[in-house]
Amino acid sequence: MSVTAHAHVEDHSDDHGHHHKETFVTKYIFSQDHKMISKQYLITGLIMGFIGIMMSLLFRMQLAWPGEAFPIFEAILGKWAPGGVMDADVYLALVTIHGTIMVFFVLTAGLSGTFSNLLIPLQIGARDMASGFLNMVSYWLFFLSSVIMVISLFVEAGPAAAGWTVYPPLSALPMAQPGSGMGMTLWLVAMAIFIASSLLGSLNYIVTVINLRTKGMSMTRLPLTIWAFFVTAIIGVISFPVLLSAALLLIMDRSFGTSFFLSDIFIQGEVLHYQGGSPVLYEHLFWFLGHPEVYIVILPAMGMVSEIMAVNSRKPIFGYRAMIASILAIAFLSTIVWGHHMFISGMNPFLGSVFTFTTLLIAIPSAVKAFNWITTLWKGNLQLNPGMLFSIGMVSTFISGGLTGIILGDSTLDINVHDTYFVVAHFHLVMGISALYGLFAGVYHWFPKMFGKMMNKNLGYVHFWITAVCSYGVFFPMHFVGMAGVPRRYYENTAFPMFDDLTDIQVLMTVFALIAAGAQLIFAFNFIRSIFYGNKAVQNPWKSTSLEWTTPVEHIHGNWPGAIPEVHRWPYDYSKTDDNGEYIIPGQDYVPQTMPLYEGEEELQH
């Protein structure tokens, strides 16, 4: 395999010097260059993230001050906030689209799409992705799907409002709620296109990692980022098609009168013809993707955090092989735990037992990862760059959020906290905030590689510390709201006097949320400003060993001006010393992957 692959790579390197002149369109719009595509993913993802976060602010304000009139509601929501008071239908639409956008458009495409594209070729030593064309198609399908999702916000009856899981029958019956009309159709179309985009991207990542590694880059010399992207792509290929089937069957139920998910329905004074379908079937299909999806979101963040932490600790990542093993274990287990979302869905309770077992198993590789990250910090020489701070923050929120998974994954304990704010707090910490931290860490760390400029570190520090405090401020007290029995997706809690004494917690959380969102403006400002006016980056600003920092700062098609570098060691030779306690390279605490082993030097980990 490797012989032909390298031969191909060599060929490619020969012709790169005299490629065609790029036009504006081929360079910035329909680009097939992985670096440009990664920027396109990032910027599209960030714009979608802006929309998603804005929505969360609107409904958080409604939760803290229920029924209160805010001019901003009327300004943004128009007819759905008559007199500035948010309507109950649009509240559900906001939580639905917030969830959809954040999970799929920001944390799947914006995170994995951006960094898989940027880092896979650069870190494995390839000129580009295996198929630049498919890569381009993948981005443009994602863009199209984003556009359709945004358009769905403007349809007459409102966007999809059945929760981001769009369980039928609510999502299937236009008479059940206004959001299940045209808005829902567009939601399904957007998601179908999104899945196609994700599949094209994932297949490309898998093929690239398997075939285009440079000479010497064995699988056990790959940075953990690549391992994470690779495994993420595999679980994406396994699980996304199942969501496509769910979406297609739902489209048929909605538009062609089939009964896959519907049966025995009497609504608005009439009996519908549906017979024999089961909403539980939809739940199975949805969560067969839905659960791997949360790992699709978090694994790339984990990979990037591992890499950034090692670089900034000036230490090898602790337990490299255990880290790979736990990525593989998490990926495998992630495909057999979906039923823990359905303990009380009416499925056979015996299945609940099985899923409890597999779910709690997943805590083991997660715990191994957390301990390995902590040990990586131990006796390091921590360079507290913004990327490093976000990495440490990610480990912190991953632990805090992950621990409550022990409660939710236990079918017994799930009974009383299922679908309450306890769940909302859990998954926001463990996959929402953690993955966002991974995204921010990645942006701060690889910004010099993407744009050839440095981001302002002081603004980065302000951004991190405000965000870190506020995200705990929002989601830590939220556990108590859930334990008090408050269901999620309630437009207001005033219908239940027993929840009256929770209003001050809601206000506290909303205030934190507003401040946190304000801090993201600092990031946006820093990001845009640094692209144009940032300090020019040097080739290897973080003194990193991995291959991407051996490319010139200016982007060239094909990544390396000369031959592709050969790799001689794993990417974590930080602060490695010889027998006398001196660094391998005098005066330099890292050894690049391209440096051959010295005589008598032991190569660890292989």
Place this chain on the structure above:
Amino acid sequence: MTPLLTIVVLVLVAIAIWQMTKIFELSQIRASNSQVASETDNKYNGYLMFAFLIFLYGITIFSFWKYSKVLLPEAASEHGGGYDSLMALSFVIIFIVQTLTQFLLHYFAYKYRGDRERKALFYADNDRLEFIWTIIPVIVLAGLILWGLYAWTNIMDINDEDDPLTIELYAQQFNWTARYAGNDNVLGDANVRMIDIDNANILGLDNADPNAADDIIVKELHLPVGRKVNFKMRSQDVLHSAYMPHFRAQMNCVPGMITQFSFTPTITTAEMRQNPDVVDKVKRINGIRAEKAAQGLDNSDPWEFDYILLCNKICGKSHYNMQMKIIVETEEEYNAWIASQQTFGKSMASAQ
């Protein structure tokens, strides 16, 4: 209160922006700045990491001190006690792990903050350590899994032992209806296709089924204390979830199928109202409501504690207000109440 908080938020945002621009200006002075963390950055961020650890512990303590009182009162069902113990044990484990790991993470981040003199330790692997922190979660989780599965199997084992009361919970947008099985304790057949609103057959009972005649359809759930209740759930339109938090009970209601849940209520509503936690909570909430009444706001009537059934699966516009009162009472009170209700057969006869 609200305008004040809005102002506070705006002020904080303004301060953040002001600080941001100030820092930005400062950073401009040193234009040669490489934007890589300097000694000073490492020092201050290291200190901040330690401060953040204190913040984490602080917010934990604050939340427990301030918000423990909002949690649900003691479980009012037989299996609820075991549920609460398992929950408590899980929380103890969680807090031990959380306290330790967050300490190590942030303390290391503080202790080993970068310094020009410092040399990091090349420490790539230690099989024994990794074995230890694999095996400890394995053992702890095995214990939790076993206890959890034991409890789950018991809760979900719905049978007809001990003469359970059979009740149907019927969900629709956006209200609940309950159907008691009557003297024969067998629910009559029902299907949405037999719903006849004009003739008051709102649950679609089968007129021809003799078991249906003595069924009793009500809008308020009365349960005799100490007697097992087998709930059969149905929904006529979309997914709903019958959530009875005080009894640690929940089950989805799925159109096209009958789901079930079973529990034995152990505390009557009257007894629960005497529970010190509940007394406190009612007092606190009535304080809030009195304040609202003084300002002429809605939702300000005094409140008396009641068990409640909530909808906990998104079901449409009024999902947030889909509820039914549950009253747990003594056997005698229950018998008196049920005797005063009209059976389905009678209401059909009177409708014709």
